[in-house]
Amino acid sequence: MRILFIGGTGIISTASSELAVARGHELFLLNRGRHGVTIPGAQSIIADLHDEAATAAALAGRTWDAVVNFLAFTPADIERDLRLFRGRTAHYVFISSASAYQRPLAHYLVTESTPLVNPFWDYSRAKIACEDRVLRALREEAFPATIVRPSLTFGDTQIPLAVNSWLRSYTAVDRLRRGVPVIIPGDGSSLWTITHNSDFAVGLVGLLGHQQAIGHAFHISSDEVLTWNQCYEAVAAAAGVAAPKFVHIASDFIAACLPDAIGSLIGDKSTSIVLDNSKIKRFVPEFGAKIRFRDGVARTVAWFDADPARRLIDDEANANWDRLLSAYESGLAAARLVFGR
Numbered sequence: 001m002r003i004l005f006i007g008g009t010g011i012i013s014t015a016s017s018e019l020a021v022a023r024g025h026e027l028f029l030l031n032r033g034r035h036g037v038t039i040p041g042a043q044s045i046i047a048d049l050h051d052e053a054a055t056a057a058a059l060a061g062r063t064w065d066a067v068v069n070f071l072a073f074t075p076a077d078i079e080r081d082l083r084l085f086r087g088r089t090a091h092y093v094f095i096s097s098a099s100a101y102q103r104p105l106a107h108y109l110v111t112e113s114t115p116l117v118n119p120f121w122d123y124s125r126a127k128i129a130c131e132d133r134v135l136r137a138l139r140e141e142a143f144p145a146t147i148v149r150p151s152l153t154f155g156d157t158q159i160p161l162a163v164n165s166w167l168r169s170y171t172a173v174d175r176l177r178r179g180v181p182v183i184i185p186g187d188g189s190s191l192w193t194i195t196h197n198s199d200f201a202v203g204l205v206g207l208l209g210h211q212q213a214i215g216h217a218f219h220i221s222s223d224e225v226l227t228w229n230q231c232y233e234a235v236a237a238a239a240g241v242a243a244p245k246f247v248h249i250a251s252d253f254i255a256a257c258l259p260d261a262i263g264s265l266i267g268d269k270s271t272s273i274v275l276d277n278s279k280i281k282r283f284v285p286e287f288g289a290k291i292r293f294r295d296g297v298a299r300t301v302a303w304f305d306a307d308p309a310r311r312l313i314d315d316e317a318n319a320n321w322d323r324l325l326s327a328y329e330s331g332l333a334a335a336r337l338v339f340g341r
């Protein structure tokens with residue numbers, strides 16, 4: 001197939017690009033060429049997606065068997081994609097997010113028919129609005145769309161934790177290695193799943209050009225359900241820290257101190273959630289996540305360790321967590337006084 005990925009060199013998409021090439025597809029990647037990632041065998045189209053005229057010019061005259069947009073976040077982005085790809089692609093995949101699923105969850109087991117409602121996170125509400133626009137295009141003009149909802153997904157370049165910096169994710173490992181406390185939301189016993197991008201890739205690439213997938217939504221995740229405590233312990237083990245300092249703080253307390261965390265925690269990671277992957281397995285029988293989190297994250301930490309230039313630290317996040325920890329310790333001390341302990 002002749003496939004276009006918009007993005008294609010990011011945290012999730014890099015592995016999908018590699019797999020699409022390995023499967024012999026003719027793959028084009030549209031991005032700005034800034035990520036410093038090369039995908040051997042893929043052809044590059046350099047354009048800034050936010051410059052629609054330049055993107056349209058770069059894509060002029062081309063048609064596709066499948067287009068995947070990893071970079072749509074608002075209904076306006078979907079409108080632009082409809083202008084760019086209407087009549088030009090046999091299949092369009094919108095990358096949504098599993099954070100679009102109901103929060104708080106009414107039932108812990110999530111299928112693709114779990115309601116999409118997230119009052120806590122603008123990002124998720126915007127993804128839901130994108131899905132609505134994609135489905136309207138499907139209904140009104142038979143736009144051949146599929147929706148894919150990744151859950152928390154990582155690769156070599158991302159250390160995924162509930163309380164960490166997203167852009168400089170080595171920061172949590174640096175704290176662990178310095179013996180500084182790292183924050184776990186709640187009591188760490190809530191259930192979560194973290195998926196390796198190479199596993200996600202098998203599901204996504206398997207859907208491309210799949211005629212029965214048109215009009216359907218899928219999440220694609222690992223079946224390895226862990227507690228947050230287990231996820232943090234795996235990261236500490238990968239970092240070679242035998243006695244990590246973890247501090248458990250209720251998500252409400254974290255959100256009261258750091259309102260930016262409301263979406264990502266209350267609207268996402270502090271919910272116990274189990275994703276039922278039956279649907280993607282039915283449509284793409286070769287899908288089945290193979291990488292355990294402890295093995296994937298060991299590879300990630302090794303990637304950071306291989307080059308000091310990769311080990312960027314988020315000073316602002318560090319300062320915020322230190323203030324949060326100090327507020328929490330003062331609260332604990334005050335509580336001990338009140339209760340005479």
Ligand SMILES: NC(=O)c1ccc[n+]([C@@H]2O[C@H](COP(=O)([O-])OP(=O)(O)OC[C@H]3O[C@@H](n4cnc5c(N)ncnc54)[C@H](OP(=O)(O)O)[C@@H]3O)[C@@H](O)[C@H]2O)c1
Pocket residue numbers: 006007008009010011012013014030031032033034035036047048049050069070071072095096097098099149150151152153154
């Ligand atoms: N990771 C997760 O856990 C997770 C979970 C749920 C949903 N998602 C969804 O997954 C998608 C992110 O995919 P990803 O992780 O592969 O992306 P990413 O790591 O954010 O990388 C962004 C990609 O897009 C390109 N890009 C950025 N701005 C651009 C622009 N203005 N014009 C053209 N290209 C641009 C980048 O290359 P250049 O910088 O070279 O342009 C790169 O290829 C998002 O839609 C997100 O909502 C992610």
